[in-house]
Amino acid sequence: xxGVTQTPKHLITATGQRVTLRCSPRSGDxxxxxxxxxxxxxxxxxxxxxxGEERAKGNILERFSAQQFPDxxxxxxxxxxxxGDSALYFCAxxxxxxxxxxxxxxxxxxxxxx
Amino acid sequence: AQSVTQPDIHITVSEGASLxxxxxxxxxxxxYLFWYVQSPGQGLQLLLxxxxxxxxxxxxxxxxxxxxxxxxxxxxxxxSVHWSDAAEYFCAVGTDAGGTSYGKLTFxxxxxxxxxx
Numbered sequence: 001x002x003g004v005t006q007t008p009k010h011l012i013t014a015t016g017q018r019v020t021l022r023c024s025p026r027s028g029d030x031x032x033x034x035x036x037x038x039x040x041x042x043x044x045x046x047x048x049x050x051x052g053e054e055r056a057k058g059n060i061l062e063r064f065s066a067q068q069f070p071d072x073x074x075x076x077x078x079x080x081x082x083x084g085d086s087a088l089y090f091c092a093x094x095x096x097x098x099x100x101x102x103x104x105x106x107x108x109x110x111x112x113x114x
Numbered sequence: 115a116q117s118v119t120q121p122d123i124h125i126t127v128s129e130g131a132s133l134x135x136x137x138x139x140x141x142x143x144x145x146y147l148f149w150y151v152q153s154p155g156q157g158l159q160l161l162l163x164x165x166x167x168x169x170x171x172x173x174x175x176x177x178x179x180x181x182x183x184x185x186x187x188x189x190x191x192x193x194s195v196h197w198s199d200a201a202e203y204f205c206a207v208g209t210d211a212g213g214t215s216y217g218k219l220t221f222x223x224x225x226x227x228x229x230x231x
Contacts, residue, residue: 048217048218098217100208103219105159
């Protein structure tokens, strides 16, 4: 158990819908990262927040947005969902914001878009 | 742009045999290199990381990796594999995001390890 929690574990929805994935970092961690793992794209970095501020952005679609709240939990919002958005979404956390920090991964949220 | 290649999609070894998982990276500057393991239904767990210094890095669960700059490689090794090592292994390179030192990881496609008794 990494100490990172993600809810829900599974999510099934329809195309065109909007969903929100939630992540609670390990106690004391200030950075939160979001990753998408799909069969065709592999594991891809989406976005990083540190203490509420966006720090780095990867291949995140405009239909996707994220934020980190004052209590440090983070939410990833996915809108206008498409079949290709079906994937496993991981959240990770670390103490600091630099690449040298060890990132601890949660168990993921499996999203299925029908 | 940075990239990571894991040439072997699937490797099968017998329990007790040695293991080497290959990883090649492409990155202009000195890379930060990581190996993660993902067990079925689990998130990723860090096995080891390399930033600088000694090119042979020791990790958890008896794994080690060697950084070879001339070959742009960071291969993972274990002298004797246990059945519990069956999982998917990911090599990753950490890169500065736009000149900063923030925490973007670029992952390889992963290598699935099967262990036969």
